[in-house]
Amino acid sequence: MIAFLRNTWRGLTSMRTALTLLFLLALAALPGALLPQLSLNARKVDEYVAEKGWWGELLQKLGFFEVYATPWFAAIYLLLFTSLVGCLLPRTWEYFKQMRSKPVLTPRNLSRMPHHAQAELDITPEEAVDKARKVMRGWRMETGEGTVSAERGFLRETGNLVFHFALLGLLVSFALGKMFSYEGQVIVQADGGQFCNGGIFNYDSFRPGLRVDGTDLTPFCVEIGKFSAEYLENGQPVGYQADIRYQSGDDLASNTWKPYTLQVNHPLRTEGDRVYLLGHGYTPTFTVTFPNGEKRTQGIQWLPADQVTLASEGATKFDPPGITDSETRRKNQIAVTGLLAPTPLLHGGILNSKFPALDNPMVAVDVYRGDLGVDDGRGQSIFSIDQKMVEQGRLAKVARKNLALGEEIVLDDGTKVRFDSVNDWVSLQVSHDPTQIYVLAFAVLIILGLGVSLTVKRRRVWVRATRLDDGRTLVEVGGLARTDQAGYGEEFTRLARAVLNEEKS
């Protein structure tokens, strides 16, 4: 039993196994780039599964749409992790042992070394040894009877160990990050809209880490002021920014606001959380005047359907006022849907957008009346109406028209729908990851360790001086690079020349 465990451990920690595991890791990570992933785009996954039938379902069961969360992916990196630890422990032990040991004694036959040179000099062996010692200043050296053995490049192993331990540290920090981090997205209206990080329900979407239950979010509030965007003539955006105010920490109690300019690439960093400006769009505001004279005004974000021209689609929904009977109320709900063109381009009555900035915006609206189906308990998209209601005849299109700012449309029962104004909205992302600073530190160590271990060469030089019968001294120099890194030759040649010249030291 012990023998079995020992053999398993040895097998697991051998280089060959590590290599196999590296391949497996590479292979297992690839589907994540080739197949749609739930974490990146859940809608695409659904489309893919629907399109591929049983094959798609099989892939889904095997976790191919969330590769990095599957047990088989975890198994590979955990095994690799273990293998790495098993490899590193004995190496670290060996490292400290070697650090205290002396350079290896000079071998008997130096001419067998990969690098070798010799000369007969008119100096005594002692002088030759002295000279060699001077030439190899800075090397770890051991002088024997007429010999010098020197060693250099210990940093290589240091760098190598630093690299591998930093890799372990990075993996651990990354894993911890997955436990305690969270990420949420929310759309906030510009010109006064506020968001407070008080709980999950303030977000439009929220992705918690495994140990985050949403009760302990970092408290802070942001208020969006003016949003501005700059575009090239072809509609390509040049820059976005939102002037915001925020309060966090002690400012919350004293209710003081600090200003900040939120830009792409320049998130707000406060109290360990980060707030990003991800995107923006438009909110049209409509006023509905009901036949009884009562007015309702609403502005809700529409979703950019075209990322270049920002032609946006959405649905602004109204409840008729003053009707207590839910049956009647449900028959008279109103939805204004359609297309918003920030810079309109009319072509035969069909509205489209030609530029993303606001320039006398227009909307092409379809007004629906009837039961929106918002009361049936199911959630529905804020960007569209429930098509089932239309199919069932419970919601009917009652008017269609292009509206410029201030224009209105009158329905058959005298209800008026006016297009009032357009405002900006911004989509924000809040991210919280307490361990990312450690990941960064380990990443820096990784680069340092790697750089050192791949540039420093571990090499040895031996010198032996023997007195010859004619009174001269035979000086031999042998060299060996301890690593498979080639390119030791030039340095050796230089050293050998310095040791073997006729000058006395």
Next chain:
Amino acid sequence: MPVNETLATYSDWLYRSALGVYLFAILLYAVEQAFARAPRKALVGASGPDVLVDEPKAELSRAERIGRMGAALTVLGAVLHLGSLVMRGLSAGRAPWGNMYEYMSLLCLAAVVTWIVLMAKFPIRRLGAFVLTPILVLLFLGGTVLYAESAPVQPALRSYWLVIHVSVISISSGVLLIPGVTSILYLLKDSKADRFPRLPSADVLDRMSYRTTVLAFPLFTAGIICGAIWAEAAWGRFWGWDPKETVAFVSWVVYAAYLHARATAGWRGRGAAWINVAGFALNVFNLFFINLVTTGLHSYAGL
């Protein structure tokens, strides 16, 4: 920011001239490869390049002289190529690696410069045709199919990290092109029947591959890490398994495997060479497939 059209035009001219010069260099290299004597044994001994230092300056054969002209043309091409990038940058008023055309141009320049340095260190000049041909193909694709007018970049790319991350990744990928090619040559050379006596010894090819990979790997690592730092500022997380990130990770693992394979019995030589080729293939895949076929956060770096 207005684009300076004159400089942009100069840049395009220089780009085309560089391509022409490279093409001519390839022809000259090919002549040397085809007609020069096979490499002498002394040059390919175990101690490799060290011996070169003491190589007697024997009379050059005509083929060798032509090969030297090829090398000189390569340097000229690299100068023109560099000029084209500089003009591009000046015309758009930003770092000249903001779209796929410019990225590939920088990548190829890094590969050419690496090759020039290697030519000075190893007796491998005549292999120029094998190395420059894939570079020329990339440059040609870049200059035709993927060509993009000089223009400013999107808001997300307006960061000094564009200067750091993209250049480091591009340069390291360019350097990694060289071991990709020499590893393929190694696999051709290192068979029992020496069917390609005109190639340098397997040992020289292996060492060249190793030394360039060892140079590029830390650079590539640094490039990925810079990308992560930028992603943290731009996208809200430092790592999110975006397709480009994933394939970069995979090729990083493959190159790590290459370095380990060279220290593992049974994997040295052919095994390691295959791994290096796989790493190179992944880089090409990452450049083309991920940019052009899949959609991810890196997509704007496309055309």
